[in-house]
Amino acid sequence: MKPISKPKKPGRREFLRNTALAGGGLILGCYWDSAALAATAVVDAPAGPGATAFEPNAFIRISPEGVVTLVSKQPEIGQGIKTSLPMVIAEQLEVDWRDVVIVQGDLHTRYGSQSAGGSRSTPTNYEPFHLLGATARTMLVAAAAKVWGVPVGQCYAAHSAVHHRESKRTLGYGQLAGEAAAVLVPAAATVVLKDPKDYKLLGKRIGGVDNAAVVSGKPLFGIDVRLPGMLYATYEKCPVFGGKVVTANLEAVKALPGVRDVLVIEGTANLNGLMPGVAIVADSTWAAMSARRQLRVDWDEGRAASHSWDGFVAQASALRGKPGTSVLRNDGDVDAAMSAAAQRIEAFYQYPFISHASFEPQNCTAWFKEGVMELWAPTQNPAYGQHLVAATLGLAQDKIIVHILRSGGGFGRRLSADYMVEAAAIARRVAAPVKLTWSREDDLRHDHYRAGGFHHLRGGLDAGGRLVAWHNHFVSFGNRVVRDGASELQLGPGAALNGDEFPGRWIKNCRLEQTPLECGIPMGPWRAPGSNVYAWVFQSFIDELAAAARRDQLQFRLELLGDREIMPGTGERGISFDVGRMRRVLAEVAQRAGWGKKVFAKGRGMGIAFQFSHRGYVAQVAEVSVSKDGKLTVDRVVVVADVGSQIVNLSGAENQVQGSVIDALGTLMFQELDIVKGRIVQSNFHDYPMIGMADIPKKIDIHFLQTNYPVTGLGEPAFPPLAPAVCNAIYAAIGKRVRQLPLARTDLRWA
Amino acid sequence: MTKYTLDINGASRTVDVAPDTPLLWVLRDTLDLVGTKFACGVGQCGSCTVHLDGVPARSCTTPVSTVGRKRVTTIEGLDAKTSHPLQQAWQELDVPQCGYCQSGQIMTAAALLKENPNPSDEEIEAAMAGNLCRCGTYTRIKAGIHHAVALATPAKGRK
Ligand code: FES
Numbered sequence: 033m034k035p036i037s038k039p040k041k042p043g044r045r046e047f048l049r050n051t052a053l054a055g056g057g058l059i060l061g062c063y064w065d066s067a068a069l070a071a072t073a074v075v076d077a078p079a080g081p082g083a084t085a086f087e088p089n090a091f092i093r094i095s096p097e098g099v100v101t102l103v104s105k106q107p108e109i110g111q112g113i114k115t116s117l118p119m120v121i122a123e124q125l126e127v128d129w130r131d132v133v134i135v136q137g138d139l140h141t142r143y144g145s146q147s148a149g150g151s152r153s154t155p156t157n158y159e160p161f162h163l164l165g166a167t168a169r170t171m172l173v174a175a176a177a178k179v180w181g182v183p184v185g186q187c188y189a190a191h192s193a194v195h196h197r198e199s200k201r202t203l204g205y206g207q208l209a210g211e212a213a214a215v216l217v218p219a220a221a222t223v224v225l226k227d228p229k230d231y232k233l234l235g236k237r238i239g240g241v242d243n244a245a246v247v248s249g250k251p252l253f254g255i256d257v258r259l260p261g262m263l264y265a266t267y268e269k270c271p272v273f274g275g276k277v278v279t280a281n282l283e284a285v286k287a288l289p290g291v292r293d294v295l296v297i298e299g300t301a302n303l304n305g306l307m308p309g310v311a312i313v314a315d316s317t318w319a320a321m322s323a324r325r326q327l328r329v330d331w332d333e334g335r336a337a338s339h340s341w342d343g344f345v346a347q348a349s350a351l352r353g354k355p356g357t358s359v360l361r362n363d364g365d366v367d368a369a370m371s372a373a374a375q376r377i378e379a380f381y382q383y384p385f386i387s388h389a390s391f392e393p394q395n396c397t398a399w400f401k402e403g404v405m406e407l408w409a410p411t412q413n414p415a416y417g418q419h420l421v422a423a424t425l426g427l428a429q430d431k432i433i434v435h436i437l438r439s440g441g442g443f444g445r446r447l448s449a450d451y452m453v454e455a456a457a458i459a460r461r462v463a464a465p466v467k468l469t470w471s472r473e474d475d476l477r478h479d480h481y482r483a484g485g486f487h488h489l490r491g492g493l494d495a496g497g498r499l500v501a502w503h504n505h506f507v508s509f510g511n512r513v514v515r516d517g518a519s520e521l522q523l524g525p526g527a528a529l530n531g532d533e534f535p536g537r538w539i540k541n542c543r544l545e546q547t548p549l550e551c552g553i554p555m556g557p558w559r560a561p562g563s564n565v566y567a568w569v570f571q572s573f574i575d576e577l578a579a580a581a582r583r584d585q586l587q588f589r590l591e592l593l594g595d596r597e598i599m600p601g602t603g604e605r606g607i608s609f610d611v612g613r614m615r616r617v618l619a620e621v622a623q624r625a626g627w628g629k630k631v632f633a634k635g636r637g638m639g640i641a642f643q644f645s646h647r648g649y650v651a652q653v654a655e656v657s658v659s660k661d662g663k664l665t666v667d668r669v670v671v672v673a674d675v676g677s678q679i680v681n682l683s684g685a686e687n688q689v690q691g692s693v694i695d696a697l698g699t700l701m702f703q704e705l706d707i708v709k710g711r712i713v714q715s716n717f718h719d720y721p722m723i724g725m726a727d728i729p730k731k732i733d734i735h736f737l738q739t740n741y742p743v744t745g746l747g748e749p750a751f752p753p754l755a756p757a758v759c760n761a762i763y764a765a766i767g768k769r770v771r772q773l774p775l776a777r778t779d780l781r782w783a
Numbered sequence: 784m785t786k787y788t789l790d791i792n793g794a795s796r797t798v799d800v801a802p803d804t805p806l807l808w809v810l811r812d813t814l815d816l817v818g819t820k821f822a823c824g825v826g827q828c829g830s831c832t833v834h835l836d837g838v839p840a841r842s843c844t845t846p847v848s849t850v851g852r853k854r855v856t857t858i859e860g861l862d863a864k865t866s867h868p869l870q871q872a873w874q875e876l877d878v879p880q881c882g883y884c885q886s887g888q889i890m891t892a893a894a895l896l897k898e899n900p901n902p903s904d905e906e907i908e909a910a911m912a913g914n915l916c917r918c919g920t921y922t923r924i925k926a927g928i929h930h931a932v933a934l935a936t937p938a939k940g941r942k
């Protein structure tokens with residue numbers, strides 16, 4: 033296979049036609065003649081436009097031969113967006129899916145936002161993409177009508193062609209390309225969208241567009257990039273985050289076989305940016321990795337070297353009964369309600385730091401030439417990468433080109449761009465393209481972690497078994513940062529509790545407090561940030577309260593949610609919660625799981641949980657068996673989700689839910705990082721185990737409620753309810769409450 | 784550096800690399816066969832699985848100096864037309880999410896099916912235990928193996 037394929041150079045013709053479609057953040061636009069197009073075989077660059085190609089916008093190109101090329105602008109990280117969003121265009125455009133070619137767009141302003149995080153790719157692009165496809169179809173129909181000299185109303189589009197009803201004439205889209213290119217782009221308001229009942233593609237099971245490449249081992253991922261004369265780099269950072277290089281045996285390492293250069297990189301104080309370290313640049317990945325074993329660095333470890341997980345646990349435990357440093361919510365009179373309560377329950381929940389461990393280790397290829405930094409990165413957040421490189425290296429933003437490569441997993445890790453700025457910093461000092469590849473050890477020990485946390489919870493029940501008081505002191509984590517000259521503790525992503533988080537707002541007497549512990553550990557968003565732990569803590573504690581009240585778990589939750597349809601958000605940053613949607617999701621999951629209808633012997637049980645996360649309403653019921661020697665089997669998980677009026681790609685949607693359930697179960701069962709002397713102890717999958725095939729649920733039943741709400745994303749919302757559903761089922765089975773993650777820390781044996 | 788002549792996907796390839804270079808990096812960096820993936824480097828995940836004389840092996844912990852005359856099969860050489868029943872089944876059932884682990888999954892599964900053309904769930908679990916998937920596609924991997932069995936069995940494969 034040729035390592036390099038140079039795509040045809042696009043002409044310099046500008047395609048700025050009309051900005052009528054710019055609504056929804058999509059920018060139409062100009063073709064971009066980039067120095068960057070010395071692309072590798074793994075980079076899909078849109079083919080250059082021929083003279084009579086039809087390109088109504090930056091996302092659609094129809095060649096005179098009838099090839100329909102759609103650009104996928106969002107990064108593909110395994111969430112299936114490279115398949116699902118183009119499906120939306122294809123649906124409206126009336127092209128047959130098998131005729132469509134999908135290419136990955138590079139970072140460019142003409143595409144609007146290209147960040148794939150927060151399950152936002154679908155909700156922010158879904159409607160604009162309908163319009164893109166429908167507009168192009170409208171123009172093709174107009175072109176055909178003009179060719180035939182008939183009214184537009186007599187023509188319709190189907191199967192990549194326009195048909196004239198009366199005369200039964202047909203013109204293929206390719207034949208119409210030249211004519212359509214001359215049609216003025218219609219105003220958005222005049223474009224007619226298809227009736228959802230006529231959808232041929234949306235809602236069907238469509239395989240991922242890169243599946244053929246995946247199963248045949250074609251170059252596809254960031255780590256597969258290869259450029260002419262490319263060198264290979266590794267980067268050693270201080271095991272204590274932010275530690276600086278004092279000295280290193282640079283000359284000795286430089287003399288090792290295959291080593292081209294050894295560079296000290298000074299780095300910055302930004303824990304999520306360019307960390308100080310030593311780069312080894314070599315002729316091959318292995319030469320760089322081998323040389324690294326001989327590298328000796330003296331580090332100035334800095335303040336974080338005193339931090340340990342045990343120390344954090346001790347600090348958090350000592351805060352029991354103490355006030356938090358901030359109060360997030362204070363409704364009613366918690367103290368009075370607690371004293372008046374018929375029953376008071378108290379519990380302490382804790383969970384550790386965990387890593388994203390996306391399977392493709394972080395990597396990035398960078399090439400600095402003639403003042404331009406060109407990057408090939410598996411990234412969820414290319415614009416941020418461009419910004420970070422510009423800010424850190426003092427380059428102009430427009431001198432940084434970012435090619436978006438498929439990511440071998442994201443889970444939020446590749447919203448960060450530390451690996452991109454590292455590659456760029458190295459490449460700046462090397463006269464060749466350089467591919468930086470992290471080892472798994474680098475990946476686990478230099479992640480931007482999901483923060484650990486602790487919750488001191490108290491709940492009060494009245495004589496009727498109703499929840500009347502709730503108090504939580506959440507002990508969280510923050511990094512010390514200097515902002516506008518002042519030092520402050522900045523809470524990690526997903527480590528700040530919103531006062532509106534359920535059951536805040538629902539309980540008359542409710543106090544939520546928060547205290548961040550200062551740590552030097554970089555933190556970052558991890559699949560369903562916040563929700564991925566809050567659902568476990570709060571849905572578990574609610575379970576404790578319902579059990580203490582001897583109430584049915586479902587009824588207790590429904591009573592808590594109450595009768596109202598909408599719970600408005602509090603203040604400007606509050607989040608409105610559609611209670612009706614959640615009730616219906618709960619009712620459906622209960623019905624499908626046979627809630628309350630099954631009788632279990634000891635050792636088997638059912639648990640329920642729900643979470644509103646990333647615009648999605650999801651409830652789950654888990655059915656588990658716990659053997660006497662403490663082995664857990666998840667026999668069945670029933671998932672009901674309401675993510676709006678239309679599932680885009682049913683196969684992709686189910687894949688996300690299955691994956692979320694399995695990921696959440698693995699996280700619940702195994703994952704934890706220990707911190708000693710400011711270092712992450714775990715180093716690879718032997719001490720940071722992943723769930724394997726034998727431990728997955730025996731059955732996962734998935735049902736999507738079709739509702740009238742906007743279409744929203746599925747990369748995250750199905751994750752959070754799993755852990756509490758399973759833990760609540762364990763309690764139902766054997767009467768043991770899991771208050772610490774991972775599950776491996778709780779002895780599940782029973783007699 | 785030492786010269787080695789390797790049998791890769793039926794072709795003889797000569798490489799000049801350090802003797803301790805893992806086969807993984809010879810494939811990826813020297814031979815530009817990047818379908819074999821690096822994820823842990825220590826034999827813990829199965830992403831780098833290839834066949835040595837038909838037996839699944841972790842290429843990340845196989846120094847090139849130990850390969851000798853063994854036939855090396857990578858995902859690129861599993862089937863000349865990319866139509867191994869597993870490759871078909873994977874596409875028909877849309878198994879991949881990110882896809883990064885999948886060449887290793889398929890290589891391990893291919894070796895299993897050669898030994899055991901109709902494995903039970905338990906046999907699949909046992910054979911696939913060393914292949915991790917961060918995205919959690921196990922449900923479909925298992926279904927994909929069963930589907931490949933059906934595709935490979937003329938009577939069952941007919942729709
Ligand atoms: S990369 Fe070889 S087993 Fe993980």
Ligand code: FES
Pocket residue numbers: 110391440441879880881882883884885915916917918919920
């Ligand atoms: S599909 Fe992503 S690691 Fe398996």
